[in-house]
Amino acid sequence: MSVATAPRAAKTITRPGGTLYRGHEGMWSWVLHRITGVAIFFFLLVHILDTALVRVSPEAYNAIMASYKTPLMGLGEIALVGAILFHALNGLRIIAIDYWRKGVKYQRAMFWTVVGVWAVLMAAFVPRQIIMILSEVPA
């Protein structure tokens, strides 16, 4: 039995073909989408439980919310907002790849657009959040 040998790919091809999920922006955006998705999922589980404390008593809810207002959790909130913003923007990019005729052609440009919009939104949120964190530190 002989093994058919595929013709060797032309040397001009520098990028693996066939899928935009292999290598470069296509792959790393996919990796980040998974990591942020898992992180957001676990936060969501906790967030529903902490919010459910409003049904226990105002005191119980305020006690758990106080733990969200510490400097450490303030940094965690920056990470959370960063994860949510990336997942949201990259999700829109995925939809554009799937449904827009030119989506695949512009997927790399769209990835860097996602990064750019993410940076702008984070630049708006982070300074305000840091001021909030610092104002919690006892003088």
Added chain:
Amino acid sequence: MMTTIETPRSPYARTPRRGVNWEKAGWIYMRVSGVILVVLILGHLFVNMVLGEGVKGIDFAFVAGKWASPFWQVWDVTMLWLALIHGANGMRTIVNDYATTRGMRGTLKTLIGVSAVSLIILGTLVATTFDPCPVVPADQLELLPSFCETL
């Protein structure tokens, strides 16, 4: 006995499937719910984390003020259902990709399903049966929203 040999190069015929294509339904669900969630969650973050005092302003009175209005109750319950199903389906995809044994896949997907269903029920009950002015001990009266004083 005769063996039928297909005509060479006859086009590949996909075996017709019966019933609902759930994998496709899930694929579409991720995109449809995703677009709605972008609006709902970014709105949620803006109102809770940016407007006013940000996270510092969130306490029982803040939640009571929001959920006194059906608008925010509908907003939050919609967000709860869409996000948990979206997240659970995403976790299911990841488990299918990385869990190597059938038993592990079954266990993890059962855990994901059970937590999603129970938290959807819990969250829906919390948001829809919420009382912004509950009966509290006297020392907790100040934790209630100011509109409770007029009741």
